[in-house]
Amino acid sequence: MSSDSEPQTVVGIDLGTTNSLAAIATPNGARVLRDRDGEALIPSVVCFPEDGDVLVGRDARARALELPSRTIHSIKRLVGRGGDDLDADMAQLPYRVKMGDRGLPRVRIDDEEYSPEEISARVLEKVKSVASEALSRDVTRAVITVPAYFDDAQRQATKHAAEIAGLECLRIVNEPTAASLAYGIDGSNDGTVLVYDLGGGTFDVSILKIHEGVFRVLATAGDTHLGGDDFDRCIADKITALLEEKADGVQELDAYALQAIRRSAESLKMQLSDADAATLAIDLGDAGEVELSITRDEFEAEILPLVERTIQCCKRAIKDAELTVTDIDDVVLVGGSTRVPLVRKAIEAVTKQAPRTDVDPDLAVALGAALQAQVLAGTDKSLLLLDVIPLSLGLETMGGVVSKLILRNATIPTSVTEEFSTQVENQSAVDINIYQGEREKTEDCRKLGAFKLRGIPPMPAGLPRIAVTFTIDADGVLRVSAKEQRTGEEAGIQVVPSFGLTESEVKRMMDESIEHAFEDMAAREGVELRNKARAMVDGTKKALAMADLPPDQTYSIKKLTKTLGKLLDDDGSSMDDIRNAVDELSSLTGQIADDVISSAVRKSLTDES
């Protein structure tokens, strides 16, 4: 920063699924920024009226029933995602989402198409203008929060939205981490804290150690597709069922009815936070009118599986942090959905303690972001924030297996260098596929990108040595660089991002990782067995050429090697057949005293470990 310029204002922004807001750090602590009416929460809603200006925030929300197909809410669930897994969501949305280029979702209003980033940018522009007005100066720089479990593409998309809104995003900070800053800044809460953050569309849990201004995340877990919206949907489904019962058949619902159902469900959910039962008469326009009575018990029975999923995440995070429940000193609840009594009960049961009540679940994230903004503005060096990468990062290796490079919960920034070479003479490019996730096979992980190394100097196969460095920066975003070791030149890299895999697939793979651990193991064993057997065939052939064995032994080994080779050439060969052939071959070579062969076999055995 140049010394003659005044330190610029940097605000913290909580860009939420349901509401957004900004805050600023002051010498007396952080405070939220309010609009002229004294409101801090800005609904993350954008309305495109047929005539007139685009509305954002409360004005947009007010028009939602009147202009249901022109009013966009919960855009955060679409940001940085592929279109494939959004079908379930889109069926429930009053507005239209189409698949655009590269299968990415686009919001459609009349003949206009908007990317989720553009809609998010509208919300950010509104937050920016409220902040600028509250501070009486132009706000151009911000720290923006995202769910800790957001992946690379979602983080990138959020940065793009900021760019579109004319904001320089100095840092992406994880929401639970930001909340912990607000909670722990005064130093009176040093210790180990569990932050449970259940918002409108996303869930995170992070475990942090706070000590003398150092906020260190030990582990994080979450679900970028689980939040209050899903609680609403449980009630909405009941309304729809009631309607179908009344009409005696499936009803085609128009945008107005969908919007009315969504709003009614939300309202009933909120009533049930205080009351044991709630009733609402719902006018669905052309679809008629229904009245839904629902008790809290009924509601809780519906959302129980969702809440249970969050509890599983908490348990995993505690385990990943190498802690037990008794090590947790405090529990902090963040996000509007933590007002649901069942959520509080469940978290209390698993942590065996009452959550803190002195943290405002709606404001904590923005306040924490403002504190981090102050650090980045260069005016505060007392805070040190050490966050982690939420999902493991790996490369595709032989047979569609993911070899992990960086393990989940590694402190960021972090980097790993891997060496690559060529397979044919004068090969000038190498493809590298990068995956994020915990599963063993590429098809179960999210493909982050395909990177192509280009400009490799012409050399015989295997001779070039290209060192590729994968770095996760402080925003949790991947950077890749490459160097040819022999020439020392930076190899030109073309980065091809792919959003082919979707967030629900990430979620699915986390869920399934437990369920399918055994399948995974079997699949991995299959690949490993084949790789091992192939190495054995090659090794034995080489050893035979060098060894001087009696002809009968050479013949039997050759025969068995050939049999095994044939089995490997056939993709349909059973694992048992391959294993038997491997065993037979190794017992034969094992009997032979010649150490040339046994050392080759031994090598093939130890290379796998």
Place this chain on the structure above:
Amino acid sequence: MTDAFAVLGLDPAMNLCPVELETRYLELSREFHPDFASGESADTQAERIRRSADVNDAYRALRNPWVRAERVAEVLDPGCMERTKALPPMFLMEAMELAEEVAGRSDDARPALHAKIEADVNDYLARITQALEESRGADAAVLLHESRYFRKALHDLDDPEDF
């Protein structure tokens, strides 16, 4: 591989004081973390990210006694980990039997098996530590390679569904 001890400015040794390690780590984090470089040039920031990543990665490596042992062994005898990779077939046979025992164990047999393997793992760490203290890098490397099978067995026994 970057020298984790050099990155953190510590002498290569098995018996690191955890408090000293953490203090050093936090000092260097404050020095290099990219949060304290906003407004600087892209090159400076990239350099800070690199340094900061080295510090994080070194700390993670040295906090784990097994990784720490590997690093000390490499300092004592460069290349020893790679050289000692091939283990005798007799040992591999035993290791395979252990893996089978873990995979086929009944729930009742689990606690006893756990205690047995845990004792083996602890014994390995003690022998590795001693070898390193006596500057026998290659010996420690062999033990490290062997211990991997026991550590994996213990992990598989505790957590069959986790990897």
